[in-house]
Amino acid sequence: MNIKTKFLGEVEIEQSEILTFENGLPGFQEFTKFILLGLDTDLPIALLQSTEKEQIGFVVGYPFAFKHDYAFDLSEEDKEQLQLEDESEVASYTVLTLKENFADSTINLLAPIVINTKQKIGKQIVLQDSEKYPLRYKIGIAKGSGK
Amino acid sequence: MLVLSRKKGETIMIGDQIEVKVISVEGDQVKLGIIAPKTVKVHRSEVFEAIQKQNKEALAISVDALKQFKL
Numbered sequence: 001m002n003i004k005t006k007f008l009g010e011v012e013i014e015q016s017e018i019l020t021f022e023n024g025l026p027g028f029q030e031f032t033k034f035i036l037l038g039l040d041t042d043l044p045i046a047l048l049q050s051t052e053k054e055q056i057g058f059v060v061g062y063p064f065a066f067k068h069d070y071a072f073d074l075s076e077e078d079k080e081q082l083q084l085e086d087e088s089e090v091a092s093y094t095v096l097t098l099k100e101n102f103a104d105s106t107i108n109l110l111a112p113i114v115i116n117t118k119q120k121i122g123k124q125i126v127l128q129d130s131e132k133y134p135l136r137y138k139i140g141i142a143k144g145s146g147k
Numbered sequence: 148m149l150v151l152s153r154k155k156g157e158t159i160m161i162g163d164q165i166e167v168k169v170i171s172v173e174g175d176q177v178k179l180g181i182i183a184p185k186t187v188k189v190h191r192s193e194v195f196e197a198i199q200k201q202n203k204e205a206l207a208i209s210v211d212a213l214k215q216f217k218l
């Protein structure tokens with residue numbers, strides 16, 4: 001099937017690749033079907049695109065690429081909702097908030113997007129410790145520390 | 148909405164597993180103790196509101212901002 005995307009125009013996707021976010025994403029509960037699409041950049045980022053609405057497309061990144069020691073535990077509730085049986089089925093992403101000035105761009109480490117890659121189920125989870133996991137973590141800092 | 152009056156030290160039960168206790172009341176601030184199963188997440192509402200807001204902000208990025216990443 002073909003879908004319209006926020007940044008990549010019209011693309012052809014496989015039905016089997018569609019991810020279900022049962023409760024949508026916070027602030028966007030009405031959209032429950034998404035797909036991950038690669039973006040043409042040298043950075044570890046991708047587009048989490050709603051298959052239902054063109055404008056709903058989030059730029060997401062691999063959190064570990066931006067913060068090397070990023071780690072979190074999934075609660076039993078999250079595991080249940082994601083129908084996780086095996087840790088190898090998990091992929092996690094972080095929502096990027098890009099700004100015109102690159103140095104002002106941030107990633108959301110407090111609420112990672114976790115995906116069960118086998119069952120194609122996704123959820124934006126909320127971690128407990130907002131000091132350890134900032135809502136707005138500057139990409140600029142992460143880039144510097146990565147050198 | 149159910150409204151209950153409680154005094155310091157008193158509790159309420161939500162279902163049979165979640166207990167909320169009023170620990171102290173000082174001026175306009177109430178300190179609550181919450182006992183809940185591990186599977187139940189307890190957050191301040193502001194956290195959810197902040198995440199909703201952040202998602203909306205993330206969505207507002209322009210194609211131009213994205214182009215900065217193209218090398």
